[in-house]
């Protein structure tokens with residue numbers, strides 16, 4: 001590779017790295033707004049349980065709690081998808097044990113799992 005090719009390659013790598021940083025920041029912002037959605041669901045669950053208690057029929061809260069819990073499940077799945085994208089973007093992978101390692105790792109340092 002000639003000197004100028006190396007310079008060009010360096011510039012391309014730097015541009016890629018910058019693009020990656022932008023992507024990561026965007027994904028992390030999405031994750032934190034999803035986490036806020038979950039917080040809202042928790043608040044709604046608390047309010048509905050208390051509302052049912054105040055009305056003298058706590059059992060009424062069950063259906064509402066279930067509906068909001070399904071909402072939380074859905075948002076958590078969306079977060080899992082975003083987390084997966086973040087891992088891939090960082091050139092990492094997740095072991096079956098949950099440990100995140102560099103993509104070309106052959107064995108997990110936590111549980112010994114072979115990839």
Ligand SMILES: [Zn+2]
Pocket residue numbers: 095096097098099108109110111112113
């Ligand atoms: Zn592992």
